[in-house]
Amino acid sequence: MSSPPEDRLAELRDNLAAVRSRIDQGCLAAGRSSQEITLIAVTKFFPVTDAAxxxxxxxxxxxxxxxxxxxxxxxxxxxxTSVAVRWHFIGRLQRNKARSVARYADLVHSVDRQSLAEALEDGARRAERPALDVLVQLSLDDDADAKAPTGRGGGAADELMRLADRVAGSEVLRLAGVMAIAPLKGDPDQAFSRLAEVLQRLRENHPAADVVSAGMSDDLEAALRHGATHVRIGTALLGRRPQQFR
Incomplete structure (x- = not known):
């Protein structure tokens, strides 16, 4: 049974205060300002009433x-609600869904291959959007079969740069920066340190690509230490996902 609206509002308010405190403390420890950080509430599997x-x-x-x-x-x-929101698409995206996503997403975080960039480009044109902001996704997984360009090894980093160049050269896509997810196992500091190295190289050719989407409920502090500008918070903010999606 779902909580009454007033109870859910109080729960979300308390969770939000705790998350913002973690961001404040994490930024303080990293010598940064929390004003630099965008909190993205990951509302997947939760009702639209929670989003409102x-x-x-x-x-x-x-x-x-x-x-x-x-x-x-x-x-x-x-x-x-009458409040204006920005929608972030953060999941792995199939090409056949790109046209739909291009209609409503303000920022697509998960561009991991050129064919997807082309599909989003087509979707943005069909939606008559003047520009669609996207992030190129960097895999920090040690798995050699990872789908996204990996941060280990110069050749793979070169692949990411080529993808970034492709996006930056589009008339309807805008290269906003990079997104990464730390591996479930391992040290998130080491993973996000690799992200920072690749990001530095990316910005040599694309200085305006200033968005760094990294860090979730379990590792946001590590992400903040290594330059994250956007953190994607689900569980710490909304609680455990509904039973049917576990």
Missing amino acids: LLAELGVTDLGESRDQDASVKAAELAEH
Whole structure:
């Protein structure tokens, strides 16, 4: 049984205060300002009413990872709140979903291959959008079969740079920066340190690519130490996902 709206609002308010405190403390320890950080509430698997409550609490950047849910939620949210929000698509994206995502996403975090960049480009044109912001995704996984360009080895880093150049050369896509996810096992500091190295190289050719989407509920402090500008928070903010999605 779901909580009454007033109980859920109080729960989200308390969770938000705790997350913002972690961001403040993490930035203080890293010698940064928390004003530099964008908190993205990952609302996947949670109802649109939660998204509306978060928007009313001042969290206006919302993340989703499945187009079939995100497209509906983006359309429905206007019925629940008048607060303007930014939608972030953060999940692995199939080419056949790119046209749909290009209609509502303000920032696509997970561009990991040229064919996807081309599909988003086509979707943005069809939606008559003047520009669609995207991030190139860097895999920090030690798995050699990782789908996204990996941060280990010069050749793979070169692949990421070629993808970034492809995006930057588009008339309708804008290279906003890079996204990465730390491996489930291992030291997130080491992983995000590799991200920082690749990012430095990326910015030599693309200085305006200043978004660094890294850090989640379990590792946001490590991400902040290594330059994250956007943190993607789900569990710490909304709680455990509903039973049917566990």
